[in-house]
Amino acid sequence: MKQQEKMPSAQRQNLILTKLKEANQPISGSEFAKLTNVSRQVIVQDVSILKAKNEPIIATSQGYMYLKNEQEDHQKKKVIACKHNASQTKEELYLIVDHGVTIKDVIVEHAVYGDLTASIRVSTRKEVNQFIEKINAADASYLSALTNGIHLHTLEADSLAKIEAACDDLKKAGILI
Incomplete structure (x- = not known):
């Protein structure tokens, strides 16, 4: 052979x-x-x-x-601020993707390095589960561990209404700042 x-x-x-x-x-x-x-x-x-x-x-x-040309991208975007502990990560991400919203990234402000941004790109519960499994398999910490749970997410959807509905649920859960 x-x-x-x-x-x-x-x-x-x-x-x-x-x-x-x-x-x-x-x-x-x-x-x-x-x-x-x-x-x-x-x-x-x-x-x-x-x-x-x-x-x-x-x-x-x-x-x-x-990354496709931004001009061709008709997605609505919004950056939100959140705070929660690591055990609430799955809940946070589910609350967002359940509204048809994609979580593009996570951003934390580091005292030395400034803004640290990591691409997440999850749009479904399955992708959220895969993301969390990879974090756990690598025995890695979430970036928000550097900032006592405070972090930003860039959200994308085909309408602002979907993003606002996700934000309403995050606020009710005490996650949205």
Whole structure:
């Protein structure tokens, strides 16, 4: 049985770009590694090279995404401030996604580094569960642990009404600041 050859780097990077531009959901580094017969770490390096070439690729908890042109994006956005402990994270995220709202990121203000932003990109309960499972599997802390639970989220939806409904529920739960 002949072992499949590794794909050359330029061809790999072109494939990554093409697949990400066509995708409507994140693609994991492991998926790219299988497609190209290289390690996930090689894919991480390829993505870093593409980012250095100003390709708008972001890493989310579900995989890589290509940021489409903002002018084509008709999504409504709002940044909200929240405060809660780690055990309330799932409740917070469920309250948001249950209204058809995507949680784009989490932002905390660090005393030394300034604003720290991490992409989350969750839109469903399943994605929330996967995000929380990854945090737990890595034995990692939430960024909000750096700020006694205070953090911001950028929310996106196809209407402001959905975002406002999510905010109303967060306020009732004592999470929205």
